[in-house]
Amino acid sequence: MKAISVKNFKKSYRSEFWLKKIPAIENLSFEVEHSTVTGFLGANGAGKSTTIKSILGLLIPDAGEILFFGDKTLTAETRGRIGFLPERPFFYEYLSGNEFLEFYAQLSGMKLGKALNKRIDELLELVGLSHAGDKKLREYSKGMLQRVGIAQAIIHDPELIIFDEPMSGLDPDGRYDVGQILQQIAEQGKTVFFSSHLLDDVERISKDLVVLKKGELIYQGSLAELLGNVESDYRIEYTNSNELFSEEVKDQVSLQNKLDEIRKQQMTILRVQPVKANLEQAYVNLNQK
Amino acid sequence: MKSLKLILAVAKNSYKEIIRDRILYGILVFTVLLIGLSRVMGGLSFAEQERIIVDFGLAGVHISVVILSVFIGSSLVSKEFEKRTILTLLVRPLDRYQYICGKFLGFIAVIASLSIGLFMVLILITGAFENGFNFTMLYTLHGFILESLVLASLTIAFSIYSKPVISVSFVLGVFIIGHWLDNLNYFAKSSESEMFRIMAEVSNYIFPNLELWNWKAQAVNREVVPFQQFLNANYNAIGWTGIFLCVAVLLFRKKDCA
Numbered sequence: 001m002k003a004i005s006v007k008n009f010k011k012s013y014r015s016e017f018w019l020k021k022i023p024a025i026e027n028l029s030f031e032v033e034h035s036t037v038t039g040f041l042g043a044n045g046a047g048k049s050t051t052i053k054s055i056l057g058l059l060i061p062d063a064g065e066i067l068f069f070g071d072k073t074l075t076a077e078t079r080g081r082i083g084f085l086p087e088r089p090f091f092y093e094y095l096s097g098n099e100f101l102e103f104y105a106q107l108s109g110m111k112l113g114k115a116l117n118k119r120i121d122e123l124l125e126l127v128g129l130s131h132a133g134d135k136k137l138r139e140y141s142k143g144m145l146q147r148v149g150i151a152q153a154i155i156h157d158p159e160l161i162i163f164d165e166p167m168s169g170l171d172p173d174g175r176y177d178v179g180q181i182l183q184q185i186a187e188q189g190k191t192v193f194f195s196s197h198l199l200d201d202v203e204r205i206s207k208d209l210v211v212l213k214k215g216e217l218i219y220q221g222s223l224a225e226l227l228g229n230v231e232s233d234y235r236i237e238y239t240n241s242n243e244l245f246s247e248e249v250k251d252q253v254s255l256q257n258k259l260d261e262i263r264k265q266q267m268t269i270l271r272v273q274p275v276k277a278n279l280e281q282a283y284v285n286l287n288q289k
Numbered sequence: 290m291k292s293l294k295l296i297l298a299v300a301k302n303s304y305k306e307i308i309r310d311r312i313l314y315g316i317l318v319f320t321v322l323l324i325g326l327s328r329v330m331g332g333l334s335f336a337e338q339e340r341i342i343v344d345f346g347l348a349g350v351h352i353s354v355v356i357l358s359v360f361i362g363s364s365l366v367s368k369e370f371e372k373r374t375i376l377t378l379l380v381r382p383l384d385r386y387q388y389i390c391g392k393f394l395g396f397i398a399v400i401a402s403l404s405i406g407l408f409m410v411l412i413l414i415t416g417a418f419e420n421g422f423n424f425t426m427l428y429t430l431h432g433f434i435l436e437s438l439v440l441a442s443l444t445i446a447f448s449i450y451s452k453p454v455i456s457v458s459f460v461l462g463v464f465i466i467g468h469w470l471d472n473l474n475y476f477a478k479s480s481e482s483e484m485f486r487i488m489a490e491v492s493n494y495i496f497p498n499l500e501l502w503n504w505k506a507q508a509v510n511r512e513v514v515p516f517q518q519f520l521n522a523n524y525n526a527i528g529w530t531g532i533f534l535c536v537a538v539l540l541f542r543k544k545d546c547a
Contacts, residue, residue: 056380058546076382086376094309106298107381109291152377
């Protein structure tokens with residue numbers, strides 16, 4: 001089953017009321033499989049946030065169809081099955097962590113009571129904020145706000161969770177922790193769709209990718225497939241007994257030539273190692289096409 | 290039932306938001322001082338002491354209700370856009386009309402609480418005088434709340450697309466025209482200009498007549514407000530509030546929440 005299915009989606013903006021509309025997204029179609037973690041990539045201004053907000057009904061599309069869980073349109077019932085964390089979230093600073101989660105639970109149709117209090121305690125523990133439930137959100141750090149934001153996104157136990165840049169602006173510890181939380185959510189069989197600029201994190205967490213360039217789709221598929229398409233480099237380490245050398249070559253032919261050359265110079269080959277292709281390399285190649 | 294629960298959840302949060310805002314306490318202190326001043330002003334007159342205290346005191350409550358309706362109301366929705374809290378709200382099973390109704394309800398609950406609280410202070414002051422308190426003062430308080438319903442709904446409608454400063458300017462404009470409509474009609478009747486008469490006539494349809502809910506003079510003069518007039522004023526306020534809220538919902542339905 002497809003968790004999200006976007007067909008021929010178009011969105012344009014008018015920067016000023018009297019000016020002509022500028023297209024932001026042109027005929028975008030892609031799908032997100034159920035129970036997968038899909039990374040949503042693209043440069044600044046590629047249209048990631050616009051697409052996410054349109055999927056969630058926050059922006060009104062000019063054209064196209066967006067379906068959820070197979071064939072359902074965005075209704076109150078569907079929204080009850082979706083969780084969302086926006087980019088750089090800012091929440092009601094006058095509420096405490098507990099009050100904040102209680103409010104969002106109520107908006108998701110959950111009843112106040114012991115069961116909800118237990119759920120809030122569980123979530124605060126999951127995101128590492130058990131100690132801060134009674135603190136006002138104005139006292140929270142950026143990382144804490146991000147964590148409590150994740151908690152509000154999943155408080156109603158949604159099937160599909162959409163995160164817009166969940167790790168942006170966080171320090172390395174915070175990024176790692178948020179990545180761990182995302183992985184834990186994914187392990188529960190939820191569908192996670194998240195945009196990010198941080199390719200290392202995307203590579204670590206996601207299995208599938210959707211890549212946008214200037215409002216158009218340039219890749220949709222598995223991460224493994226994309227990395228498989230990238231030509232691997234080889235690293236050769238060799239020595240002439242006095243000095244250690246290390247060199248990288250592009251392909252098999254270059255590798256063999258280089259090895260012959262080293263042998264001719266009567267040097268010792270210490271190690272030949274394939275250098276694994278990473279997402280950064282694959283992403284750059286994709287964008288240059 | 291589910292819809293009502295959602296509206297009440299938004300209203301409760303909106304109530305907390307305003308109640309925990311320091312600006313509210315600024316307004317409160319200002320009004321209490323104004324009511325206190327009415328006592329001083331009353332002391333200046335030997336014969337009309339009670340009248341002056343009631344007049345000044347009610348004016349204080351009126352000003353604070355208007356300030357609250359216009360200034361806090363103008364940022365109530367726009368703040369959610371500015372701080373982008375709206376993004377996490379509207380992705381919940383919450384319709385946009387429920388959001389507007391909830392915000393409005395929470396806001397009105399604050400205005401009503403504040404008006405009643407200030408009125409109690411006024412009663413305490415006027416109650417010290419033999420003829421200080423009169424029943425028409427309660428009608429006046431009700432009139433203030435009706436006026437705030439209309440102004441708050443209008444402010445919310447404006448703030449969907451405008452920045453707070455522009456919303457405040459527009460609503461204060463409507464406030465001035467709304468209190469001046471009776472005078473405009475009076476001048477139009479005696480005017481020879483057809484254009485002026487048409488403009489005055491049109492103004493009656495596009496601006497609420499805010500003097501309909503003003504029973505301050507009756508309270509000061511200890512007159513009774515006719516029940517039919519009171520009833521018509523209520524219908525009128527509910528009608529205008531309904532229109533402005535519908536406009537707010539229609540505008541909000543078409544708005545991109547970026």
